[in-house]
Amino acid sequence: MAENWVEVCAANEIEQEDVIRFDHADRTFAVYRSEDDRYFATDGYCTHERFHLADGFVMGSTIECPKHNGRFDYTTGKAKKAPVCVDLKTYPVKVENGKVYLRAEA
């Protein structure tokens, strides 16, 4: 499969234990940096209603949705607290030369 990595931002543009929004080719993602400087990416919108997770709160490996406080493990996409019950899609992320890249399969 082709190496279709897209550049998200500089690695230091995301604060530790935080999340940003990244839009690319009509799609939107949430890109995370953990406390121990690992990077992850999921679909941008919550699986409950259409609210962006980049406005939510990161605690450890958990993202809490800004609307109804549903929770996901952003490292795996697993739904962890009601009202969310559908898992989030996750995407591969890599950091190279101080830049974050993600691979969004079509």
Place this chain on the structure above:
Amino acid sequence: MSRNMVIIGAGQAGARAALELREQGWKGGISLIGREAHPPYERPPLSKDAMVGEAAASPAAIISKASAAELGIELATNTSAMRIDPSGHRVLLQDGRELGYERLLLATGASSRRLLIGGKEPAGLLYLRTYPDALLIRDRLSAGSRIVIVGAGFTGLELAASARQRGCEVVVLEAGPRILMRGVSAEIAADVYALHRAQGVAFELGVGIKAIEPIEPAAMGIGRRHLVKLADGRTIECDAVIAGIGAVPDTSLAESAGLEIENGIRASHTLATSDADIFAAGDCCSFPHPLYGGRRIRLESWRNAEDQGAHAAAAMLGGKEPYAAVPWFWSDQYDRTLQVSGLSDAGATTVARIAEDGVNRLFFGLDEGGRLVSASGIGAANIAKDIKAAELMIQRRLVPDPALLARPGIKLKSLLLPASEEKGA
């Protein structure tokens, strides 16, 4: 005694409790009894998206008939519970059936407070609590019509925003001296007022209403043209009057069963009522809050209904944890989000944090000892991050440095570090 859990009220709290009972491993029967025609659904969209977006064929379900059946939850719609027999552990339903229960949950919610003028309710007013209510109102919000909204609380203001978005002319009448008298700080109320004024909503604050009369008395049905007569002699002609003057907890069933009532069904810190086998959750009950010195409060908020529903389910299965979640709610008006955590009337002093671009505005309430007891914010959707950080501070009883709270450049999350923890708390 039957191995059956009965939940009266198939709303937010009742539905969550039913799901949670199964989640926590309850294998016996679960009966979820609801008076409304629809399976449990979300109310928050009723004043917002459901008024402005595409008309939906049905409300947003919390649990569908199919998934209830799959989980072995007996969901009865269109069915009122008529009477509880606490000593016999039985509930009598409208259709004549009797249900035995091991534990019972009352999640009866609240109903729209009726507008009375001189002790009488004017005919033809609209109210908003249910999906059918929302359909009636939606139908009246045609572009160019003039809508009078009585009451500047959250429901009234969200409706005002929706009506403006639909192209209606909107006049909001409020008896109090300002809008949003309950639940938010005066600063936030002033921001919301300015937002609505900028969107063209007219306000009459501190007004009395002398009468509301139908203009064409012969026209049947509710939500028709009315003449609103104000106490100062002015009159307003309008196409519909919507009353949003609060909600009254539904306690009649609990009362007739002899349960203690105090601003709603009186619940303990574990959400048990005065009968140890009957619990209460959501808008219908009051409970003591450990974060506020055991002060008894009743909340009308989505998250409280969810969390109490889940908590009550655990308590029905023998859990003894006190319910201590930080109160939280949100409101959406135009493109602005408002969120409040904690109790805004518990603060002695207020600290403001205004973002440099002026969009996100946060107001913190500190008690006499400097402990953070509330945070209200208005702005863009990402205000949620700061309110969440504040919620954690409130939960941990932190005493943050007011100077740092006020500085938008300082991440609120950084104030969660133990350095600012209250000594000996």
